[in-house]
Amino acid sequence: MASENSDINAALKAAGESTLKKATRKAQRQIDQLFNVSLNIAVTGESGTGKSSFINAIRELNSDDEGAAKTGVTETTTEPTSYEHPTIPNVILWDLPGIGTPKFKARTYLKRMQFNRYDFFIIISSERFKENDIMLAKEIKKKKKLFYFVRSKIDNDIRAEEKKKNFNKEETLSQIKINCLENLKDIENPKVFLISSENIKAFDFEKLIETLLSDLPHHKQSALLQSVPISSVSMLKKKVKMFEKAAWAAALCSGVVAAAPVPGLSVACDASILVAFFTRCFYSFGLDNKSLQKLAERINKPELESSIKSPLVVALAAKSTARLSVSAVAGGAVLEYLCSLVPGVGNAAAAGISFVCTLTLLKNGLKELENAALVVLREAGLQ
Ligand SMILES: Nc1nc2c(ncn2[C@@H]2O[C@H](COP(=O)(O)OP(=O)(O)OP(=O)(O)O)[C@@H](O)[C@H]2O)c(=O)[nH]1
Ligand SMILES: [Mg+2]
Known part of the structure; x- marks a missing residue:
């Protein structure tokens, strides 16, 4: 119970709200803004x-x-x-x-x-x-x-x-x-x-x-x-910061504070939010196949794609949603990999893990995508 409470407190603190209901509403609004x-x-x-x-x-x-x-x-x-x-x-x-x-x-x-x-x-x-x-x-x-x-x-x-x-x-x-x-x-x-x-x-x-x-x-x-296209490391950092700021909301929206059911918490909110969140980062950082292929052609480095070693990028690319939405079906491989980013979480148990764990997972995943984007920038001579 104590750890459950500390988890809820962490969520309230991240949201800057006094009740879980208000925090969840705020998170939903923020995620809706980010996507829509x-x-x-x-x-x-x-x-x-x-x-x-x-x-x-x-x-x-x-x-x-x-x-x-x-x-x-x-x-x-x-x-x-x-x-x-x-x-x-x-x-x-x-x-x-x-x-x-x-x-x-x-x-x-x-x-x-x-x-x-x-x-x-x-x-x-x-x-x-x-x-x-x-x-x-x-x-x-x-x-x-x-x-x-x-x-x-x-x-x-x-x-x-x-x-x-x-x-x-x-x-x-x-x-x-x-x-x-x-x-x-x-x-x-x-x-x-x-x-x-x-x-x-x-x-x-x-x-x-x-x-x-x-x-x-x-x-x-x-x-x-x-x-916007990423023209420099500082532009990439701006993008990363924007997603970092929204990570708490994605964690909360994913319904991970499930131990304490919240009236009004949308049932549509589940682990697919995490996948949708990373899919947005993936496209926004220009890590999708199409963007990479185009860049590879432009800079005449056909091996560009293979210089990205991130398993998260590979998993997101395999999911290959041409369009994404909050209701995107959670990609199993993506979730499984995400869980492996947080020690002790085990395999695809994302729906049952705590707020703090989910937040760590989001931040670690974001860092991995940022590093992949940095490799791309370096290869393109945009550092
Ligand atoms: N070198 C160079 N050529 C450009 C640039 N922008 C446009 N052009 C060329 O200028 C011509 C006109 O460009 P468009 O983008 O079709 O211009 P537009 O304003 O859409 O023209 P309308 O649709 O007729 O009003 C094309 O041949 C383009 O390739 C640029 O930044 N650099
Ligand atoms: Mg025109």
């Missing part, structure tokens, strides 16, 4: 500026991959097209048609695009920002929505400048940014990011994500963070 909060990203700008390419790059798809946005073709659609993130389906990128002629009022445009459904707008230009971009930004501001300017195709600028004598990359980038800011002087504190969709992880990509993370409401931050 929607994030709608609007990408707009003139034709040919690289909207579709940017969307594909964020989704880590090549333009000829299945489900990728078509690039290099002038699209005639006047409607927004939505693209679900391939592994984090609650994140949707919207490819908006260009604003068109200056006569076409920004206000009408936003109304037609149903501006209210977007969490923020990315306004892309591949040269100077023009009147349309500025009008649009002003109108978005009036609607109290967030907007960011992306100056695209930076790789092209660098390539062109590289040929010149006295080329200095930082100076070139700084000059491009100064020019953008000059174009946007009618906008108060414009946020401008220099991006290449050919090499999404370079230039200002990380700054863009950091800015978004600091501007977005808390519950939206985790959707963004889960879905």
Whole structure:
């Protein structure tokens, strides 16, 4: 009984709540947010500026991959097209048609695009920002929505400048940014990011994500963070921290404080939550087969996948759920392996183990996935 109580106390402490009922509710809310909060990203700008390419790059798809946005073709659609993130389906990128002629009022445009459904707008230009971009930004501001300017195709600028004598990359980038800011002087504190969709992880990509993370409401931050490509160790650490913070909630939701049944505790909550939790980490860290194969091709290291020795990665890959949900059927191999991470737990008895044990199991598993992702980053030269 004493150990049962100390287990409940540990759960209450982790939740910062006074009763198990409140703690469980909080945990359920947190897990629901982690898995299901929607994030709608609007990408707009003139034709040919690289909207579709940017969307594909964020989704880590090549333009000829299945489900990728078509690039290099002038699209005639006047409607927004939505693209679900391939592994984090609650994140949707919207490819908006260009604003068109200056006569076409920004206000009408936003109304037609149903501006209210977007969490923020990315306004892309591949040269100077023009009147349309500025009008649009002003109108978005009036609607109290967030907007960011992306100056695209930076790789092209660098390539062109590289040929010149006295080329200095930082100076070139700084000059491009100064020019953008000059174009946007009618906008108060414009946020401008220099991006290449050919090499999404370079230039200002990380700054863009950091800015978004600091501007977005808390519950939206985790959707963004889960879905973005990992460009550095510090980005990976941010992802790890997010999952670490949610681990107590996953432990509690898995119903491990079963010794003291809680009225209102959802019966749907069981060990499959643990598998769903790790499956999210697995995709978010880019450890799934598709992501690894793509990266292996890009960096020309066909042996990349075999450099990952983690049994947890192997077990999660074998489960190979194309889609995941909280109700995902618990993968036996995954659970069995997870249990082996905590001494004394034995084989797949996850449903019967304590809160403290489950939390340890989650943290150990998370550490293993982090280490696997670090190997990938090192192989990709992104350390
Ligand atoms: N080098 C380089 N080329 C890019 C980049 N982004 C886009 N492009 C190229 O620019 C062309 C236009 O890109 P899209 O992504 O189709 O542009 P879009 O804004 O979607 O164009 P519309 O759909 O017609 O409005 C394509 O040939 C892309 O390959 C980039 O960051 N670097
Ligand atoms: Mg397009």
